[in-house]
Amino acid sequence: AQSVTQLDSHVSVSEGTPVLLRCNYSSSYSPSLFWYVQHPNKGLQLLLKYTSAATLVKGINGFEAEFKKSETSFHLTKPSAHMSDAAEYFCVGDGSGNTGKLIFGQGTTLQVKP
Amino acid sequence: GAGVSQSPSNKVTEKGKDVELRCDPISGHTALYWYRQSLGQGLEFLIYFQGNSAPDKSGLPSDRFSAERTGGSVSTLTIQRTQQEDSAVYLCASSLKGGAFNYGYTFGSGTRLTVV
Numbered sequence: 752a753q754s755v756t757q758l759d760s761h762v763s764v765s766e767g768t769p770v771l772l773r774c775n776y777s778s779s780y781s782p783s784l785f786w787y788v789q790h791p792n793k794g795l796q797l798l799l800k801y802t803s804a805a806t807l808v809k810g811i812n813g814f815e816a817e818f819k820k821s822e823t824s825f826h827l828t829k830p831s832a833h834m835s836d837a838a839e840y841f842c843v844g845d846g847s848g849n850t851g852k853l854i855f856g857q858g859t860t861l862q863v864k865p
Numbered sequence: 866g867a868g869v870s871q872s873p874s875n876k877v878t879e880k881g882k883d884v885e886l887r888c889d890p891i892s893g894h895t896a897l898y899w900y901r902q903s904l905g906q907g908l909e910f911l912i913y914f915q916g917n918s919a920p921d922k923s924g925l926p927s928d929r930f931s932a933e934r935t936g937g938s939v940s941t942l943t944i945q946r947t948q949q950e951d952s953a954v955y956l957c958a959s960s961l962k963g964g965a966f967n968y969g970y971t972f973g974s975g976t977r978l979t980v981v
Contacts, residue, residue, distance in 0.1 A: 787972075794869075795956065795972035841908070852921065853898075853970070855908035 753777050755784075755844045757856035765864050770814075770829040772859045774842030777823065784825045785843040785853075786816055795841070801825065812836070837863045867891075869973035871957050877979045878947055886942040886976045890959030894971075897940050898960075899932060902975070903953040911955075914940060947980045954978070 758773040776782055786798040799810025806818040816827045825842060842856040870889040878884050890897050899911040910924040914934045925931070929947075934940040944951055954975040 792974075794974040795958075797969055797971075800969060852910050852913055852924075853900075853908075854910075855900075857907045 753779065753844075753854070755842050755854050755856040757840075757842050757859050759859050760857065761860045761862065763862040763864060764832045766834055767831050770827070770832045770836065770861065772827040772840050772842075772861065774816075774825045774827065774856060775823050776825060776842075776844050778844065783845040784816075784818065786810065786814070786825075786827050787841045787843055788838050789841065789858075790838045798827070798840075832861075832863045834863050834865065837861055869957055869959050869971050871955075871973035871976050873976060874974065875977045875979075877981060880949060880980055881946055883943065883945045884947055884978065886944075886955050886978070888940045888942070888957030888959075888973060890938065890940070890957070891971055892938075894959035894961050895937065896960040896962060897934055898958045898970070899940070899942050900956045900958065901953045902956060908956065911942070944978075947978075949980045952978055952980045 754777040756775045762772060764770055776784060781803050784801045787795045788798050789795050798814050799808045799816055801808045801818045809815045814827055814829045816825050818825050838861060840859045840861055844854045869891055872887045876884055895916045897914040900908045901911055902908050912925055912932045913921040929945045932940060932942045942955060954977050956972055956975045958970045958972045960970045
């Protein structure tokens with residue numbers, strides 16, 4: 752993907768309610784797309800990846816994302832938020848298709864309220 | 866090692882001084898990347914090493930920045946004559962094979978650089 756846009760810089764949900772983090776991409780070729788999570792003072796952890804196989808991708812910790820070519824979207828969802836999900840989330844695309852150069856979205860901070 | 870190791874985890878330096886940041890990738894990973902995460906910004910690509918090929922330096926912001934990778938393993942990112950705008954978290958990632966996205970990337974915990 753040549754660009755990745757995360758539509759919300761901050762999302763706040765209550766514990767036990769659904770999570771939706773929105774990501775749109777722009778690409779002239781079939782992209783690979785990822786979601787990474789970064790907890791405070793921790794490294795980036797891969798949640799899930801889309802690489803042109805199934806359009807609905809399941810990741811760790813109950814997260815999933817659906818690749819929708821018609822909408823150029825790759826939104827991240829989870830049915831029920833946990834307090835431990837509070838972190839920063841990055842939608843990431845492959846910058847040039849074959850070099851491994853990743854293009855990061857600006858990030859979405861997820862706040863989970865008790 | 867079990868993961869990507871970066872050192873130091875924190876570095877405070879005076880403006881104008883040189884700094885070296887180290888990345889020790891996962892053993893056997895041929896691809897190594899450096900990214901920079903500035904406050905309030907997303908991650909910015911800096912440089913990419915793949916095996917013995919010439920590195921992709923297209924993301925380095927100025928000629929004060931350089932990086933090398935010795936023996937296809939450990940990498941050092943050097944910033945000369947540091948400026949305050951260099952303050953950021955510098956992240957290293959490695960991958961089993963560059964460009965093969967199915968392998969995924971493993972990121973280190975980063976080096977937080979503060980230039981005062």
